[in-house]
Amino acid sequence: MPGVRAGHVTLRRGDGIRTGVTAILPHAGNLYLGKVPAASAVLNGFGKSVGLIQLDELGEIETPILLTNTFAVPACAEALIRRAIAEDPRIGRDTATVNPVVLECNDGHLNDIQALAVTPADAAAAIAAAGEAPESGAVGAGTGMSCFGLKGGIGTASRRLRLGDETFHLGALVLANHGRPGDLRLPDGRRVVPGLEPGPGTEAPERGSVIVVLATDVPLEHRQLRRVAARAGAGIAWTGSFWGHGSGDIALAFSTADRRPHDPPSPVLPRRALAENRIDALFRAAAEATAEAVLDALSAAGPMTGFRGHHREALRDLLPGPPPPG
Amino acid sequence: MPGVRAGHVTLRRGDGIRTGVTAILPHAGNLYLGKVPAASAVLNGFGKSVGLIQLDELGEIETPILLTNTFAVPACAEALIRRAIAEDPRIGRDTATVNPVVLECNDGHLNDIQALAVTPADAAAAIAAAGEAPESGAVGAGTGMSCFGLKGGIGTASRRLRLGDETFHLGALVLANHGRPGDLRLPDGRRVVPGLEPGPGTEAPERGSVIVVLATDVPLEHRQLRRVAARAGAGIAWTGSFWGHGSGDIALAFSTADRRPHDPPSPVLPRRALAENRIDALFRAAAEATAEAVLDALSAAGPMTGFRGHHREALRDLLPGPPPPG
């Protein structure tokens, strides 16, 4: 997605720390002064993300979006608060407070999540590292994640859309940590069953999650962004999942087409929005890019051994070639 | 509200029929071709309204809004379908179907609701009768309604809003059929307890409902309309209610500022929306107009005897003077 940047901080220390932070910046400017329209869709709410209540009441994002492990949410939220105050000292004093948005998955299989290894400084570093071509695989928040019993992580994919005379884009970034072993369905219909490590962990219930962040430059109002975000659920299902009980499956969509000023210049503001009868192109793009981003995460991630010697194989070591795109 | 029209058909026949239909037309043109942005808020969902699922998915209304008794919803919905087809024969054949919006309350205390007295022709007549100054009290859908143990019915109220250099409006029309005897709270703090008819009906559980329709010429997106509609709940609470279990308390808000074409001329459309930091003026207007409209319904309605000899007193017969405005 043109203009959208993402960055990672990867923490791999000793035998047990396999975690990190991934930051997504909808634009390069001050997000508090130039908010972006956004909406979320909770596919399965067994998750501890923060910021979604206000995001859906006001329909906008005013901080970078951080992805991390479940117990690192407070450190990341604190980092976003401190950063916003540093950029605009009016916050909480002369104007409203700020709504940090942090999304999470549980990497407790490969990572010693009880160590609370992520610090606010790590979160700030992930924001500082943001660029236009973020790495995929076992990096950033994806470092310790698992997906369908394999090594999961960060994946991306995008689609171009032609609407009238203009070309638009939709990009997906996923933090893939969902799915039970054996449920993965490749685009050609194949199912992939990992050779799981023996022992009591094999039958363990899913304690995963998947986070999908969708960015588009199509102008959309909050209601439309909510509809687009929901289609991430179809993309996740296409990979073989049914949004398991223990999985916090959350999608968030934002549009970079227009910014919402913190200090509006007039009581009535001009807006733009996609004609609803054209929205199917965006729905399809959202579902396809989500499914493809999951496959990208699985394809890019190498094998990993982590906490307590737990091991996850890489999809690429189980397949003769790379999986075909979505 | 300038440009918004409402009309009634009142059915009073014999000892038992005390019911009717009230129609609200957001504008004078073809509503299917020029839809209006709208949203609903379900305060308590013990109700049988139709049309709200699509209204909130697409954020728009494409038929007149009909209010009636609970068992007359099918007749009114059929009337809206037939009217839409007659106006645009493409519907259901060469273009989408149509989403009728019908809201209801249970007038079964004063009206023989099992008689299913309302016909599609009655609904069509209510639409045809629509004008800019609808009557209040025991008319149209309000004919047989009860409110706080007194005679309820249709009430209206409105507010002017100054935003920048422009003057805007918000109008409320309520179908007031809610509240337990003794809970009514007048603006000056007084509570009014009706002298209820003796017998087993006295302790009957609330089986009421209240419908609030809010119209404004402020440009608002769906999310904002939903926020405005929710404030009808504060207005209802201000009259002494707590949105009782047996009451279908539903609010709907629409904006007449812009129309949504059924056949959009281009993929991206211009819109306008109120700056969010100005929305409190609209919230206050919505709550105040709702409360005042309930008092208008109670003030305008005369006493009535109906089905099985049930009787409701008029508020105006219990008070020395008219209740002060909101």
Place this chain on the structure above:
Amino acid sequence: MPGVRAGHVTLRRGDGIRTGVTAILPHAGNLYLGKVPAASAVLNGFGKSVGLIQLDELGEIETPILLTNTFAVPACAEALIRRAIAEDPRIGRDTATVNPVVLECNDGHLNDIQALAVTPADAAAAIAAAGEAPESGAVGAGTGMSCFGLKGGIGTASRRLRLGDETFHLGALVLANHGRPGDLRLPDGRRVVPGLEPGPGTEAPERGSVIVVLATDVPLEHRQLRRVAARAGAGIAWTGSFWGHGSGDIALAFSTADRRPHDPPSPVLPRRALAENRIDALFRAAAEATAEAVLDALSAAGPMTGFRGHHREALRDLLPGPPPPG
């Protein structure tokens, strides 16, 4: 599903009438006196179903569930109201009113939907025809439906679940009218592209819908039923859909394990509920049965020519053999 019955009335008249009604009865007794716990999930709200607001506020169903075409909803709702009054004359007089539940899809491609062919008597006949082994294919509400550009209709599937020492069941009945031509994905990964009739209709936007009704004998509270109903969305996605804009995709789940008395014998009632850590078995069953029921509808339906000479091919005529089960 043991104890759950369904029945069809099929209307095929002349060149243009291809429609009908399908009734689902959660149990053989009086549903108003013995309500069943239920919840809905709106996957895409471009639909005109009735009854869902109260269903989710109170968490129960108190009438048969009727499926029909979009413009037949009023006739079916009226039939349910009249039937409930006939069975219990207190309704609307001495006790609450009744909440009819009618779900719909748009069969306007093969059926002359403007004819409003379905009558309340047809709806009553569908209820009367209910049995334990309902037919699949182009019957009842499914008569005129289309799915992925092919002939759609009614489909069913079920799963057995073992929880502790007991065996439970989950059954799905779908009214399959969704999906764009070419999007159908068979379980083995194949995509099926129908040979569409030439002409302007070929590129027509989706104006479909899919209704999924899930029945289970596992004891579930409303919140759990809502979670189960949502998994119908995964099943629909597995067939290749992304819940298109113009499609009213709605799922409803009910449990037959316990009944809710209309007149409760005491203020606090005993209940049972599945332990949440066992619910994944039900989620998987719901997704699988939904996907399999869509394939059942496609497999059972023969080719059909209807309104304006529109034609839909049968899946079975395009495949060498029957599609493998889900």
Place this chain on the structure above:
Amino acid sequence: MPGVRAGHVTLRRGDGIRTGVTAILPHAGNLYLGKVPAASAVLNGFGKSVGLIQLDELGEIETPILLTNTFAVPACAEALIRRAIAEDPRIGRDTATVNPVVLECNDGHLNDIQALAVTPADAAAAIAAAGEAPESGAVGAGTGMSCFGLKGGIGTASRRLRLGDETFHLGALVLANHGRPGDLRLPDGRRVVPGLEPGPGTEAPERGSVIVVLATDVPLEHRQLRRVAARAGAGIAWTGSFWGHGSGDIALAFSTADRRPHDPPSPVLPRRALAENRIDALFRAAAEATAEAVLDALSAAGPMTGFRGHHREALRDLLPGPPPPG
């Protein structure tokens, strides 16, 4: 509420620190092993509370509930995570993670909120201080809060309910930080206008919030708890508010009647639930206790001067006597 305990840590340091933490413990045991059924209602989502998404997906609370200022949410969430791990080292390793619940208001008028004064140790101390008779007024999370332009804070109220032969209870604890100056409505209809400090702050937009926590020993399922929580909105409205734009107005209700085991002993569990036709008694109690708790907060709080010399008068200094109960 019998068995429910609450505790405060109050931070008053120098000229600028006026904040704190309030902890609510639904029962004295381990909340992770014995979760309590709960639900939330978002009256206005301009707020940064954490934990509500999972709370409503699973219908339960598994940590103490912490109330604090907006920027102290991360510190409080971290404290809850560390406490849960200390009590049960399986968390995040051998079983699921834990869902901290932290609710907040913005005390930035009297408190130097940018100081991030609250630490995880403060949060732990509030939990340790919990007892059955928590103080009201400018204590704990209420230390720096404002309400209707007056000094706000913590307030409590309760109701007894008779259902059949049994006596039940409902208690409310509010963190009152909402309402515009002049909007306060006392139970006798009086409005109270504070003598506001002069200067630019006088016309400042509302940047408040109100948190309502309702506890009851009536057995309720999640859906019923959500309905009860929503009635806090009526109570807030009764005090004169319309849930202003800038106010994060959130209610949470839990039942202490039954506990949900983290490790269920069998796949199907016994439950109890209130008969729905008796729920109005609980709705009324929830609305009344909420309104009375707001008045309790206003009545108990003394005047305060804080950050930047900002001052809030006490209601008790403006009235001849204490306000009459709700």
